[in-house]
Amino acid sequence: MNKINIGLLGYGIVGSGVIKMLGSRRAYFREKYGVVFEVKAICDLRFKDKRPLIPGMKTRLTTDASEIIQAEDIDVVVELIGGLHPAKEFVEAALDQGKHVITANKALIAHFGQALFERAQKNQRSIYFETSVLAGVPVIRPISEGLAGNTFNAIYGIVNGTCNFILSEMTRNHLSFADALQLAQKNGFAEADPTLDISGGDSAHKLAVLTALAFGKFLPVKQIYTEGITDISYDDIDHAESLGLVIKLLTIAKKSGGDLEARVHPTLIPKDHPLALINGVYNAVYLDADPLGKVLISGEGAGQMAAASGVVSDLVNLATRSADRPLLCNLFDDDNTLKYRTIDAIESKFYIRFMAMDQPGVLSKITGILGRHQIGINSVAQKAHNKAQAVPVIMLTDYTTEKSLRVALTQIRQLSVIKSKPVAIRMEKLQ
Amino acid sequence: MNKINIGLLGYGIVGSGVIKMLGSRRAYFREKYGVVFEVKAICDLRFKDKRPLIPGMKTRLTTDASEIIQAEDIDVVVELIGGLHPAKEFVEAALDQGKHVITANKALIAHFGQALFERAQKNQRSIYFETSVLAGVPVIRPISEGLAGNTFNAIYGIVNGTCNFILSEMTRNHLSFADALQLAQKNGFAEADPTLDISGGDSAHKLAVLTALAFGKFLPVKQIYTEGITDISYDDIDHAESLGLVIKLLTIAKKSGGDLEARVHPTLIPKDHPLALINGVYNAVYLDADPLGKVLISGEGAGQMAAASGVVSDLVNLATRSADRPLLCNLFDDDNTLKYRTIDAIESKFYIRFMAMDQPGVLSKITGILGRHQIGINSVAQKAHNKAQAVPVIMLTDYTTEKSLRVALTQIRQLSVIKSKPVAIRMEKLQ
Numbered sequence: 096m097n098k099i100n101i102g103l104l105g106y107g108i109v110g111s112g113v114i115k116m117l118g119s120r121r122a123y124f125r126e127k128y129g130v131v132f133e134v135k136a137i138c139d140l141r142f143k144d145k146r147p148l149i150p151g152m153k154t155r156l157t158t159d160a161s162e163i164i165q166a167e168d169i170d171v172v173v174e175l176i177g178g179l180h181p182a183k184e185f186v187e188a189a190l191d192q193g194k195h196v197i198t199a200n201k202a203l204i205a206h207f208g209q210a211l212f213e214r215a216q217k218n219q220r221s222i223y224f225e226t227s228v229l230a231g232v233p234v235i236r237p238i239s240e241g242l243a244g245n246t247f248n249a250i251y252g253i254v255n256g257t258c259n260f261i262l263s264e265m266t267r268n269h270l271s272f273a274d275a276l277q278l279a280q281k282n283g284f285a286e287a288d289p290t291l292d293i294s295g296g297d298s299a300h301k302l303a304v305l306t307a308l309a310f311g312k313f314l315p316v317k318q319i320y321t322e323g324i325t326d327i328s329y330d331d332i333d334h335a336e337s338l339g340l341v342i343k344l345l346t347i348a349k350k351s352g353g354d355l356e357a358r359v360h361p362t363l364i365p366k367d368h369p370l371a372l373i374n375g376v377y378n379a380v381y382l383d384a385d386p387l388g389k390v391l392i393s394g395e396g397a398g399q400m401a402a403a404s405g406v407v408s409d410l411v412n413l414a415t416r417s418a419d420r421p422l423l424c425n426l427f428d429d430d431n432t433l434k435y436r437t438i439d440a441i442e443s444k445f446y447i448r449f450m451a452m453d454q455p456g457v458l459s460k461i462t463g464i465l466g467r468h469q470i471g472i473n474s475v476a477q478k479a480h481n482k483a484q485a486v487p488v489i490m491l492t493d494y495t496t497e498k499s500l501r502v503a504l505t506q507i508r509q510l511s512v513i514k515s516k517p518v519a520i521r522m523e524k525l526q
Numbered sequence: 527m528n529k530i531n532i533g534l535l536g537y538g539i540v541g542s543g544v545i546k547m548l549g550s551r552r553a554y555f556r557e558k559y560g561v562v563f564e565v566k567a568i569c570d571l572r573f574k575d576k577r578p579l580i581p582g583m584k585t586r587l588t589t590d591a592s593e594i595i596q597a598e599d600i601d602v603v604v605e606l607i608g609g610l611h612p613a614k615e616f617v618e619a620a621l622d623q624g625k626h627v628i629t630a631n632k633a634l635i636a637h638f639g640q641a642l643f644e645r646a647q648k649n650q651r652s653i654y655f656e657t658s659v660l661a662g663v664p665v666i667r668p669i670s671e672g673l674a675g676n677t678f679n680a681i682y683g684i685v686n687g688t689c690n691f692i693l694s695e696m697t698r699n700h701l702s703f704a705d706a707l708q709l710a711q712k713n714g715f716a717e718a719d720p721t722l723d724i725s726g727g728d729s730a731h732k733l734a735v736l737t738a739l740a741f742g743k744f745l746p747v748k749q750i751y752t753e754g755i756t757d758i759s760y761d762d763i764d765h766a767e768s769l770g771l772v773i774k775l776l777t778i779a780k781k782s783g784g785d786l787e788a789r790v791h792p793t794l795i796p797k798d799h800p801l802a803l804i805n806g807v808y809n810a811v812y813l814d815a816d817p818l819g820k821v822l823i824s825g826e827g828a829g830q831m832a833a834a835s836g837v838v839s840d841l842v843n844l845a846t847r848s849a850d851r852p853l854l855c856n857l858f859d860d861d862n863t864l865k866y867r868t869i870d871a872i873e874s875k876f877y878i879r880f881m882a883m884d885q886p887g888v889l890s891k892i893t894g895i896l897g898r899h900q901i902g903i904n905s906v907a908q909k910a911h912n913k914a915q916a917v918p919v920i921m922l923t924d925y926t927t928e929k930s931l932r933v934a935l936t937q938i939r940q941l942s943v944i945k946s947k948p949v950a951i952r953m954e955k956l957q
Contacts, residue, residue: 116675116817123677127742128857225672231818233672241656241664243842244547245835246554369824372803386547386831387662393800393822400817404676411674417848426559
């Protein structure tokens, strides 16, 4: 019988889910995997006020992380405190103490993955982080191990359940952004302070992890172009729908020429694409692998037991593998041949909405400016007629650089017939 | 540098794809994984007539498998000859000779998996078989390793590209079965003799593999209820569509009460379910895991490079893991508590089509018989009016056992107003 002694840092929602799963499945783990998991100690600052009852295990409770990191009877430290500090320092110390690390912390891997993987290898230990993207839905190991031998042309993701729930509700139930956000909060799908989710920040962290896995390149998170969903209006969702398009907050990493594009922003995609059908709190990654082709993996990427499931799967894998070879997802050489392409230089097709006065000559003024910036137009639709007030004019452009578009839109905004800031949403072909 | 010496049994389409991929990515494998793959020998009976040129490697070509199985300079035998015999004997001998085995052979694993895994463990070797289901699309390891710690409520699959292509073409382009099959053959998506695919036999093999992985039970393939797609008509696809349903050849394995259901048959599913959107040669598995929830994995599950990709991913995993622990997908204890439920006892809702004369009292005769067998009816639609000839009458039933339905349909067939054998297609809620 293989015995794995666990030290847990952080006893919040996910931590207590892990304890619950380990407790209720002891017999299953013993019979199926020949493994006994023993939680030796849990550290949480909140234990100062209240000590939970951990049923069935002789578990030490502490508010001092070093009692876990230094403990001689612990094989693996499960880091569930989140955030960058002191998570980073705890993980470093745990590795130096010869402990394996399991973490659900996407920010930690996104910011410090490269150095942490090197440190793990130096100490002949492994860092498991399946839960960092899409929680327990298998993504990290399918990319690094399942598709081993493949290279990647592109990886697209819907990786934030809060944003996907909000956009899905706006689309299906014709809600405003504010109402959909409130509904998400009421259902426990959005935090009281939802900023990190709706700003795209959480998605950018996950994109950094996926980009490292698929393209061998850790991009500084700050460098990743990130645009959230706060400016998406129901009107645009509605107009998009009539064009056969759906708006998703997409993480995009793809090779483009010899460069690497990596960006997070609301994106219009064809409504019959598999990613368009990922709704509510469901998440997905869509990979274009060479030579395998397209692969879609989707599931519920958040929630207590979804995250606990990911941590436990890491524990089982750790327990049933030898420690003398580094995990494929810990092998990492920065690919210096691949250059990051900044947002200015990226070419996209765009959906643009102008609020314009319903007057003769308006279209010619707008298209004149677009034409001077070499921006081709694939379709134009005026959505209503009303002599008294501005009406929406929707255009779909051909491929153009971000930079040209931005300059053109600034000039168009200055026309007297244009009554508000034009809305521009990138379209993605998902080749 | 880690060097892996390979012996290849079978140099057909997949085998030459593997050689192609190994040859063209030597530098990539060396740099990314620190591995050099050397193909020491290839065995194929066709080498009697013609010896292919294997560029860049000093590879022995032989028509005698024992020259590979017995070779002292070979670490892993890649079995790509397919079929049960002599594949089984070759794999057994290879394991006994201390070689690891990689196989794409679903029939081999379905029929002899349990004994082969035991033999592998006894020899402290591993059997990798990622390619056996959905080719290179990662499924075997995501279930056994990615979802380690989870149990499964159900696993549904669209695992045969030929059948899915035919049904998709019938649906999208209003083709008859015969025309869609011909189109599949023309496009290389169906064999000259398509029997194994369209009969559901290939799907049943894959279902047996999935059932073993997810439920710890190897079912004798013969015991798995298997119904192919040859009797599906465009008319039924069309009627189903008007009811919001799509016909797919589904593999179904699920817990039902304390029993295990495992079956392959054309199945009506809601047209907005993710599985309904898997079209053409795309394949998918849809898992209901506890506690994780629903997971969908899809991709192109056939083709030379899709299969080669799976074999190469197995090679990379073999090369980068230690051999001293059995793979999770090789750990197998038959779950004796789980009883197989035979098709007679399974409860489903059904779509039924009768070809009936358009006369007063017909419906009452049909529903009378159904009622006597306790079969509830959820909807009835008569699709045309024509006094001179039989017209289709479509019914959706409530849950009923297969047995009751079969008896009722036999009695209904004997009514003079019924002009041909009633069509019955199972519906699945995909809970």
